[in-house]
Amino acid sequence: GNSVTQMEGPVTLSEEAFLTINCTYTATGYPSLFWYVQYPGEGLQLLLKATKADDKGSNKGFEATYRKETTSFHLEKGSVQVSDSAVYFCALSVNYGQNFVFGPGTRLSVLP
Amino acid sequence: IAGITQAPTSQILAAGRRMTLRCTQDMRHNAMYWYRQDLGLGLRLIHYSNTAGTTGKGEVPDGYSVSRANTDDFPLTLASAVPSQTSVYFCASSVSRGPYEQYFGPGTRLTVT
Numbered sequence: 313g314n315s316v317t318q319m320e321g322p323v324t325l326s327e328e329a330f331l332t333i334n335c336t337y338t339a340t341g342y343p344s345l346f347w348y349v350q351y352p353g354e355g356l357q358l359l360l361k362a363t364k365a366d367d368k369g370s371n372k373g374f375e376a377t378y379r380k381e382t383t384s385f386h387l388e389k390g391s392v393q394v395s396d397s398a399v400y401f402c403a404l405s406v407n408y409g410q411n412f413v414f415g416p417g418t419r420l421s422v423l424p
Numbered sequence: 425i426a427g428i429t430q431a432p433t434s435q436i437l438a439a440g441r442r443m444t445l446r447c448t449q450d451m452r453h454n455a456m457y458w459y460r461q462d463l464g465l466g467l468r469l470i471h472y473s474n475t476a477g478t479t480g481k482g483e484v485p486d487g488y489s490v491s492r493a494n495t496d497d498f499p500l501t502l503a504s505a506v507p508s509q510t511s512v513y514f515c516a517s518s519v520s521r522g523p524y525e526q527y528f529g530p531g532t533r534l535t536v537t
Contacts, residue, residue, distance in 0.1 A: 344523030355428075355514055355528035356467075363523045401467070405524040409455045410472040410480060412518075412526055417466060 314339045316402050316415035324421045325392055333387040333418050335376075335402035343404040345369075345378055345385040350399045350417070359387075359400070392422045426450060428529035430515050436535045437505050445500040445532050447515030453527070454520040456498040457482075458490060460511040461531075467514070473498055474520060505536045 319334040337343065344363045348356040360369030365380035374389045385402060402415040431446045449456065458470040459482075469482030473492040487509060489501045498517075502509055512533050516526040 344525070346523075346525060348528075355530045356516075356526075358525055358527065361523060361525055405522070409457065409474065409518045409520065409524040409526065410469065410482065412457075412469075412524060414467045 314343070314404060314406055314411060314413045316404055316413050318400075318402050318415035318418050320416075320418070321399075322419040322421055324423065327394055327422055327424050328391045329422075331387070331389040331392045331396075331420070333400055333402075333420070335385045335387065335415060337383050337385065337402075337404050337413075339383075339404055339406050341406045343406045345376070346403040346405070347374070347376055347385070347387050348401040348403060348414075350401065352398070356401060392420070394422045394424050396420060397422045428515055428517060428527060430513075430529040430532050432532060433530070434533040434535075436537060437502075439506055439536055440504050443502045443505055443534070445502075445513055445515075445534070447498045447500070447529060448496050449498075449515075449517045449527075449529075450496065451517060451527065452495060453517035454495065455518045455524070456492065457516040457518075457526065458488070458498070458500045459514045459516065460484065460509075461514060462511050470500065470513075505534075507536045510534060510536045 347359040360371045362369040362378035399417045428449045457472045471490040515529040518526045
């Protein structure tokens with residue numbers, strides 16, 4: 313079946329630190345990959361996506377590259393801010409929308 | 425409005441009562457979804473609809489029903505609420521072709537006492 317594994321949190325960083333949140337997946341077929349962000353008390357927002365191998369999704373300083381050979385889609389940001397404190401979800405979709413699979417989420421806290 | 429709206433924002437409900445959570449989107453997306461989010465369990469799909477007039481069961485459908493009379497609305501009904509249905513409920517929508525990225529509403533926080 314399809315599944316997504318993320319590094320366990322919480323992750324606590326100081327402002328301006330480098331961020332990596334690991335995500336690996338298993339999927340039957342050729343998935344599209346996503347990162348979502350959830351700020352406290354809000355719904356999930358699409359942060360970035362990639363639809364084929366070696367694609368790099370980027371948004372708001374965050375990046376992730378679709379690595380088919382390692383079945384990974386790690387999220388990175390060069391310099392985090394306090395406002396980046398949130399829960400980050402890695403996700404994939406295959407064939408149909410109801411086959412959307414979310415990882416468990418990783419909570420990030422950025423301290424000033 | 426732009427995107428997805430959900431109502432109510434929060435609700436406290438006595439066990440055994442009936443409750444309908446409302447969801448409306450204005451993006452003309454064919455597909456819509458209902459999830460529940462529980463601490464430690466992540467997001468779980470309750471029901472989905474790939475197009476108006478059709479619905480399907482997700483991972484945790486028991487105790488919930490949905491209807492899809494038109495493209496924009498996708499209400500979720502709890503016929504007789506139980507405390508285990510205490511959760512945050514999110515409605516989402518997507519186009520019906522790849523990559524099926526989903527867009528989420530702000531959520532409804534439901535407490536069943």
